[in-house]
Amino acid sequence: MSADLNARAAVFRALSHPARLTLLRLTWTEPLSGETLARLMNLAPATVSHHLAQLAEAGLTTVRSDGHHRLVMANHAALGVTLDTLIRGEAAPPAAEDPYRARVLRAFLRDGRLTRIPAQRKKRDVILHELAALFEPGRTYTEREVSDKLAEYHPDFFTLRCELVGLGLLARENGVYWRVVGSDAPSSPPGAVE
Structure with missing residues (x-):
């Protein structure tokens, strides 16, 4: 079949x-x-x-x-x-x-909160991609705004923030963060004069 x-x-x-x-x-x-x-x-x-x-x-x-x-x-x-x-x-x-993604989200998100940060890299990446959707492309965020959004999901917002930057889903420069979408994402904050 x-x-x-x-x-x-x-x-x-x-x-x-x-x-x-x-x-x-x-x-x-x-x-x-x-x-x-x-x-x-x-x-x-x-x-x-x-x-x-x-x-x-x-x-x-x-x-x-x-x-x-x-x-x-x-x-x-x-x-x-x-x-x-x-x-x-x-x-x-x-x-x-994606069935794997759906299983990971069901396992680690309960009542809209992250129960724990997955230790396994593949599962952690699924969670990080889900959290990256909190941030609009083309908009900048202060470090405090990023931390506050992530703290709604898990108290260890610092680790989540660092992981999002490390995975290339968020970029950071001088305390300003922005969402990275695609390989042609700007290397400086949106609206900055290059």
Whole structure:
């Protein structure tokens, strides 16, 4: 069986549970946190997390960070594909969330906070890429602003800040930080005269 056919079948498996359909309905018009979804559905947070993982792995939801919450929203583009085009293979199945990344985020982020900084480099890099999304490209931040944002996730903001710079996700010059995106990122703070 081809990978494409398996990916298309995964969409149908993800849609086969009433709780997952309810999650898509609730997140259709606005992104919601897992905690909010658990409360609205009167389900345990772990149960909601399991169903959200199934939807994410099929590419039917998107996730974004907002402060110390991860907000889930139905992926309208993926859900807008007609059954006809999906079954006949005329449309690509939705891109699934990286299962390894999803597992790492579930293991280390609880209630919008980092439970611990992973010791394993590969897992730490997943967490650092997630935290880098807190910082907008093209904007500068003071060291205090960076520290405050990271402290919302974990008390050891110093290590996280150094790791983000060390991995090349943030750049620093004279106490000013900025998000590095792509290989053509500026070597000086945005807006600085070179």
